[in-house]
Amino acid sequence: MxxxxxxxxxxxxxxxxxxxxxxxxxxxxxxxxxxxxxxxxxxxxxxxxxxxxxxxxxxxxxxxxxxADVERHGHLVCRRCGSEQEIPLRTLEPLGRRLRSEQGFRADLAHSAIVGICRECAP
Amino acid sequence: MxxxxxxxxxxxxxxxxxxxxxxxxxxxxxxxxxxxxxxxxxxxxxxxxxxxxxxxxxxxxxxxxxxADVERHGHLVCRRCGSEQEIPLRTLEPLGRRLRSEQGFRADLAHSAIVGICRECAP
DNA sequence: GTCACTATTGCCACCACTTGCGATAACCTT
DNA sequence: AAGGTTATCGCAAGTGGTGGCAATAGTGAC
Missing domain, CATH: 1.10.10.10 (Winged helix-like DNA-binding domain superfamily/Winged helix DNA-binding domain)
Structure with a gap:
Protein backbone atom coordinates (compact mmCIF):
# COMPACT_ATOMS: atom_id res chain seq x y z
CA MET A 1 0.00 0.00 0.00
CA ALA A 68 -16.95 -1.96 -3.62
CA ASP A 69 -18.99 -1.70 -0.41
CA VAL A 70 -21.78 0.53 -1.70
CA GLU A 71 -25.00 -1.26 -2.50
CA ARG A 72 -24.93 -2.63 -6.01
CA HIS A 73 -27.62 -1.48 -8.38
CA GLY A 74 -28.43 -1.34 -12.07
CA HIS A 75 -28.64 1.71 -14.32
CA LEU A 76 -31.03 2.84 -17.00
CA VAL A 77 -29.59 5.43 -19.37
CA CYS A 78 -31.68 7.31 -21.90
CA ARG A 79 -29.98 7.56 -25.26
CA ARG A 80 -32.05 10.60 -26.16
CA CYS A 81 -31.67 12.89 -23.15
CA GLY A 82 -28.84 11.13 -21.35
CA SER A 83 -30.71 10.87 -18.05
CA GLU A 84 -29.50 8.20 -15.66
CA GLN A 85 -31.74 6.26 -13.33
CA GLU A 86 -30.80 3.68 -10.72
CA ILE A 87 -32.81 0.51 -10.35
CA PRO A 88 -32.59 -2.17 -7.68
CA LEU A 89 -30.67 -5.30 -8.69
CA ARG A 90 -33.78 -7.19 -7.63
CA THR A 91 -35.45 -6.10 -10.85
CA LEU A 92 -32.68 -7.68 -12.89
CA GLU A 93 -32.36 -10.86 -10.89
CA PRO A 94 -34.90 -12.97 -12.79
CA LEU A 95 -32.81 -12.52 -15.93
CA GLY A 96 -29.67 -13.34 -13.96
CA ARG A 97 -31.21 -16.59 -12.75
CA ARG A 98 -32.35 -17.48 -16.24
CA LEU A 99 -28.92 -16.93 -17.78
CA ARG A 100 -27.40 -18.95 -14.96
CA SER A 101 -29.65 -21.94 -15.43
CA GLU A 102 -29.98 -21.89 -19.22
CA GLN A 103 -26.43 -20.94 -20.19
CA GLY A 104 -24.39 -21.49 -17.03
CA PHE A 105 -23.46 -17.82 -17.29
CA ARG A 106 -23.02 -15.78 -14.10
CA ALA A 107 -24.08 -12.34 -15.28
CA ASP A 108 -22.92 -9.17 -13.57
CA LEU A 109 -25.97 -7.08 -14.35
CA ALA A 110 -24.71 -4.03 -12.47
CA HIS A 111 -21.64 -3.74 -14.68
CA SER A 112 -23.16 -2.04 -17.70
CA ALA A 113 -26.07 0.32 -17.89
CA ILE A 114 -29.16 -0.65 -19.85
CA VAL A 115 -29.63 1.79 -22.72
CA GLY A 116 -33.00 2.81 -24.09
CA ILE A 117 -35.58 5.58 -24.18
CA CYS A 118 -36.87 6.97 -20.90
CA ARG A 119 -40.50 7.73 -20.12
CA GLU A 120 -40.10 11.47 -20.78
CA CYS A 121 -38.51 10.98 -24.19
CA ALA A 122 -40.85 8.26 -25.42
CA PRO A 123 -42.78 9.39 -28.53
CA MET B 1 -24.80 10.07 -50.40
CA ALA B 68 -29.33 -2.77 -39.44
CA ASP B 69 -31.00 -5.63 -41.31
CA VAL B 70 -29.26 -8.52 -39.53
CA GLU B 71 -31.32 -10.25 -36.88
CA ARG B 72 -30.96 -8.54 -33.54
CA HIS B 73 -29.64 -10.59 -30.66
CA GLY B 74 -28.07 -10.20 -27.24
CA HIS B 75 -24.49 -10.97 -26.24
CA LEU B 76 -22.87 -12.62 -23.26
CA VAL B 77 -19.21 -11.75 -22.78
CA CYS B 78 -16.97 -13.50 -20.28
CA ARG B 79 -14.77 -11.10 -18.38
CA ARG B 80 -12.29 -13.86 -17.62
CA CYS B 81 -11.63 -15.45 -21.01
CA GLY B 82 -13.26 -12.88 -23.28
CA SER B 83 -15.47 -15.41 -25.05
CA GLU B 84 -18.55 -14.02 -26.76
CA GLN B 85 -21.84 -15.84 -27.03
CA GLU B 86 -25.00 -14.76 -28.83
CA ILE B 87 -28.38 -15.23 -27.21
CA PRO B 88 -31.84 -14.72 -28.70
CA LEU B 89 -33.55 -11.47 -27.79
CA ARG B 90 -36.44 -13.62 -26.60
CA THR B 91 -34.44 -14.52 -23.49
CA LEU B 92 -34.13 -10.83 -22.59
CA GLU B 93 -37.68 -9.85 -23.39
CA PRO B 94 -39.25 -10.51 -19.97
CA LEU B 95 -36.88 -7.94 -18.48
CA GLY B 96 -37.70 -5.55 -21.31
CA ARG B 97 -41.40 -5.86 -20.57
CA ARG B 98 -40.82 -5.36 -16.87
CA LEU B 99 -38.76 -2.19 -17.35
CA ARG B 100 -41.41 -0.93 -19.75
CA SER B 101 -44.31 -1.43 -17.36
CA GLU B 102 -42.58 -0.53 -14.09
CA GLN B 103 -40.43 2.38 -15.24
CA GLY B 104 -41.85 3.37 -18.61
CA PHE B 105 -38.37 2.68 -20.00
CA ARG B 106 -38.02 1.18 -23.49
CA ALA B 107 -34.82 -0.81 -23.11
CA ASP B 108 -32.64 -1.72 -26.07
CA LEU B 109 -31.29 -4.95 -24.67
CA ALA B 110 -29.23 -5.76 -27.77
CA HIS B 111 -27.21 -2.58 -27.41
CA SER B 112 -24.77 -3.65 -24.71
CA ALA B 113 -23.40 -7.08 -24.02
CA ILE B 114 -24.04 -8.66 -20.64
CA VAL B 115 -20.74 -9.15 -18.84
CA GLY B 116 -20.08 -12.02 -16.46
CA ILE B 117 -18.34 -15.34 -16.05
CA CYS B 118 -19.01 -18.07 -18.57
CA ARG B 119 -19.62 -21.72 -17.78
CA GLU B 120 -16.05 -22.76 -18.60
CA CYS B 121 -14.50 -20.11 -16.37
CA ALA B 122 -16.83 -20.56 -13.40
CA PRO B 123 -14.94 -21.65 -10.28
C1' DG C 1 -26.52 26.01 -66.35
C1' DT C 2 -25.56 29.15 -62.46
C1' DC C 3 -25.76 30.72 -58.07
C1' DA C 4 -26.66 30.39 -53.21
C1' DC C 5 -26.92 27.40 -49.36
C1' DT C 6 -26.16 23.52 -46.59
C1' DA C 7 -23.81 19.12 -45.64
C1' DT C 8 -19.64 16.87 -45.57
C1' DT C 9 -14.74 16.55 -45.75
C1' DG C 10 -9.69 16.59 -44.39
C1' DC C 11 -6.70 18.36 -41.17
C1' DC C 12 -5.32 18.98 -36.62
C1' DA C 13 -5.55 19.17 -31.80
C1' DC C 14 -7.60 17.08 -28.09
C1' DC C 15 -9.59 13.35 -24.87
C1' DA C 16 -9.54 9.26 -22.01
C1' DC C 17 -6.91 6.18 -21.36
C1' DT C 18 -2.76 2.51 -22.11
C1' DT C 19 1.89 0.84 -22.54
C1' DG C 20 7.03 0.49 -22.38
C1' DC C 21 10.80 1.61 -19.74
C1' DG C 22 14.29 3.00 -16.60
C1' DA C 23 14.28 4.83 -11.88
C1' DT C 24 12.63 4.38 -7.30
C1' DA C 25 10.22 2.65 -3.40
C1' DA C 26 8.33 -1.09 -0.62
C1' DC C 27 9.04 -5.52 1.49
C1' DC C 28 11.38 -9.37 2.91
C1' DT C 29 15.61 -12.11 4.55
C1' DT C 30 19.47 -12.23 7.00
C1' DA D 1 20.66 -2.13 9.40
C1' DA D 2 22.18 -3.79 4.79
C1' DG D 3 21.29 -6.14 0.67
C1' DG D 4 18.43 -8.26 -2.72
C1' DT D 5 14.05 -8.86 -4.95
C1' DT D 6 9.86 -7.44 -6.61
C1' DA D 7 6.19 -3.99 -7.09
C1' DT D 8 5.19 0.48 -8.25
C1' DC D 9 6.19 5.04 -10.04
C1' DG D 10 6.90 9.05 -13.25
C1' DC D 11 7.66 10.10 -17.79
C1' DA D 12 6.79 10.00 -22.54
C1' DA D 13 4.94 8.08 -26.53
C1' DG D 14 1.04 5.58 -28.48
C1' DT D 15 -4.12 4.24 -29.31
C1' DG D 16 -8.85 4.56 -30.55
C1' DG D 17 -12.07 7.90 -30.82
C1' DT D 18 -14.09 13.02 -30.88
C1' DG D 19 -14.72 17.91 -31.98
C1' DG D 20 -13.63 22.55 -34.12
C1' DC D 21 -12.76 24.73 -38.29
C1' DA D 22 -11.96 26.36 -42.89
C1' DA D 23 -12.26 24.45 -47.50
C1' DT D 24 -15.04 21.92 -50.60
C1' DA D 25 -18.62 19.08 -52.53
C1' DG D 26 -23.44 18.22 -53.07
C1' DT D 27 -28.35 20.10 -53.68
C1' DG D 28 -32.06 22.69 -54.85
C1' DA D 29 -34.18 27.06 -56.79
C1' DC D 30 -34.29 29.75 -60.28
Missing part, protein backbone atom coordinates in the same frame (compact mmCIF):
# COMPACT_ATOMS: atom_id res chain seq x y z
CA UNK A 2 1.87 3.02 -1.31
CA UNK A 3 1.20 6.71 -0.69
CA UNK A 4 -0.30 7.02 -4.17
CA UNK A 5 -2.64 4.06 -3.70
CA UNK A 6 -3.80 5.46 -0.36
CA UNK A 7 -4.60 8.79 -2.04
CA UNK A 8 -6.69 7.11 -4.74
CA UNK A 9 -8.62 5.13 -2.15
CA UNK A 10 -9.19 8.25 -0.04
CA UNK A 11 -10.53 10.15 -3.04
CA UNK A 12 -12.97 7.33 -3.69
CA UNK A 13 -14.09 7.33 -0.06
CA UNK A 14 -14.87 11.06 -0.28
CA UNK A 15 -16.81 10.76 -3.55
CA UNK A 16 -20.38 9.49 -3.33
CA UNK A 17 -20.39 7.23 -6.34
CA UNK A 18 -19.67 7.10 -10.05
CA UNK A 19 -16.51 9.17 -10.04
CA UNK A 20 -14.32 9.18 -13.12
CA UNK A 21 -10.63 8.38 -13.05
CA UNK A 22 -9.94 11.80 -14.47
CA UNK A 23 -11.79 13.50 -11.61
CA UNK A 24 -9.79 11.52 -9.05
CA UNK A 25 -6.56 12.37 -10.81
CA UNK A 26 -7.54 16.03 -10.87
CA UNK A 27 -8.26 16.05 -7.14
CA UNK A 28 -5.03 14.33 -6.21
CA UNK A 29 -2.91 16.41 -8.54
CA UNK A 30 -4.27 19.60 -7.02
CA UNK A 31 -2.25 18.77 -3.88
CA UNK A 32 0.36 16.40 -5.31
CA UNK A 33 1.13 17.56 -8.84
CA UNK A 34 3.99 15.09 -9.25
CA UNK A 35 1.57 12.15 -9.24
CA UNK A 36 0.97 11.02 -12.80
CA UNK A 37 -2.52 10.25 -14.11
CA UNK A 38 -1.31 6.85 -15.30
CA UNK A 39 -0.54 6.00 -11.66
CA UNK A 40 -4.16 6.77 -10.79
CA UNK A 41 -5.44 4.53 -13.58
CA UNK A 42 -3.12 1.70 -12.59
CA UNK A 43 -4.08 1.98 -8.94
CA UNK A 44 -7.78 1.91 -9.70
CA UNK A 45 -7.17 -1.33 -11.54
CA UNK A 46 -5.04 -2.70 -8.69
CA UNK A 47 -7.63 -1.72 -6.07
CA UNK A 48 -10.30 -3.40 -8.14
CA UNK A 49 -8.29 -6.61 -8.22
CA UNK A 50 -7.89 -6.37 -4.45
CA UNK A 51 -11.65 -6.06 -4.08
CA UNK A 52 -11.77 -2.49 -2.74
CA UNK A 53 -13.39 -0.82 -5.75
CA UNK A 54 -15.47 -1.65 -8.82
CA UNK A 55 -16.33 0.12 -12.04
CA UNK A 56 -19.41 0.42 -14.20
CA UNK A 57 -20.04 1.61 -17.74
CA UNK A 58 -22.80 4.06 -18.39
CA UNK A 59 -23.36 4.85 -22.06
CA UNK A 60 -20.60 7.39 -22.65
CA UNK A 61 -17.03 6.30 -23.03
CA UNK A 62 -15.88 7.14 -19.51
CA UNK A 63 -15.51 4.46 -16.87
CA UNK A 64 -17.16 5.18 -13.52
CA UNK A 65 -15.49 4.03 -10.32
CA UNK A 66 -16.84 3.52 -6.84
CA UNK A 67 -16.10 1.72 -3.59
CA UNK B 2 -21.14 10.94 -50.92
CA UNK B 3 -18.36 8.72 -52.24
CA UNK B 4 -17.01 8.33 -48.70
CA UNK B 5 -20.38 7.30 -47.29
CA UNK B 6 -20.83 4.77 -50.08
CA UNK B 7 -17.43 3.25 -49.24
CA UNK B 8 -18.31 2.89 -45.57
CA UNK B 9 -21.62 1.23 -46.40
CA UNK B 10 -19.93 -1.12 -48.88
CA UNK B 11 -17.36 -2.15 -46.29
CA UNK B 12 -20.18 -2.97 -43.87
CA UNK B 13 -21.97 -5.02 -46.51
CA UNK B 14 -18.85 -7.10 -47.07
CA UNK B 15 -18.25 -7.71 -43.37
CA UNK B 16 -20.37 -10.39 -41.67
CA UNK B 17 -21.08 -8.60 -38.45
CA UNK B 18 -19.44 -6.84 -35.53
CA UNK B 19 -16.82 -4.93 -37.45
CA UNK B 20 -14.94 -2.15 -35.75
CA UNK B 21 -14.71 1.38 -37.11
CA UNK B 22 -10.96 1.03 -37.19
CA UNK B 23 -11.17 -2.07 -39.37
CA UNK B 24 -13.46 -0.27 -41.82
CA UNK B 25 -11.16 2.73 -41.91
CA UNK B 26 -8.17 0.48 -42.52
CA UNK B 27 -9.91 -1.25 -45.44
CA UNK B 28 -10.98 1.99 -47.07
CA UNK B 29 -7.67 3.72 -46.56
CA UNK B 30 -5.85 0.83 -48.23
CA UNK B 31 -7.37 2.01 -51.52
CA UNK B 32 -8.20 5.63 -50.70
CA UNK B 33 -5.54 6.90 -48.33
CA UNK B 34 -6.79 10.46 -48.46
CA UNK B 35 -9.95 9.51 -46.58
CA UNK B 36 -9.59 10.48 -42.94
CA UNK B 37 -10.58 8.06 -40.15
CA UNK B 38 -12.77 10.77 -38.64
CA UNK B 39 -14.82 10.75 -41.83
CA UNK B 40 -15.43 7.02 -41.32
CA UNK B 41 -16.54 7.57 -37.73
CA UNK B 42 -18.85 10.39 -38.74
CA UNK B 43 -20.34 8.37 -41.56
CA UNK B 44 -21.03 5.41 -39.34
CA UNK B 45 -22.93 7.79 -37.07
CA UNK B 46 -24.77 9.33 -40.01
CA UNK B 47 -25.68 5.94 -41.46
CA UNK B 48 -26.95 4.90 -38.06
CA UNK B 49 -29.20 7.95 -37.92
CA UNK B 50 -30.48 7.08 -41.40
CA UNK B 51 -31.31 3.58 -40.19
CA UNK B 52 -28.80 1.65 -42.31
CA UNK B 53 -26.51 0.49 -39.53
CA UNK B 54 -26.46 -0.02 -35.78
CA UNK B 55 -23.76 -0.52 -33.20
CA UNK B 56 -23.35 -2.63 -30.10
CA UNK B 57 -20.89 -2.56 -27.24
CA UNK B 58 -19.41 -5.97 -26.76
CA UNK B 59 -16.56 -5.87 -24.33
CA UNK B 60 -15.73 -2.73 -22.45
CA UNK B 61 -13.93 -0.69 -25.07
CA UNK B 62 -14.54 -1.11 -28.79
CA UNK B 63 -17.75 -0.24 -30.58
CA UNK B 64 -18.95 -2.88 -33.05
CA UNK B 65 -20.88 -1.89 -36.17
CA UNK B 66 -23.17 -3.91 -38.38
CA UNK B 67 -25.93 -3.52 -40.92
Missing amino acids: TVQRRLVLDALQRARHHTTAEEIARQIRARHPQIDPSTVYRNLEALEELGYVTHTHLDDRVTRWHR | TVQRRLVLDALQRARHHTTAEEIARQIRARHPQIDPSTVYRNLEALEELGYVTHTHLDDRVTRWHR
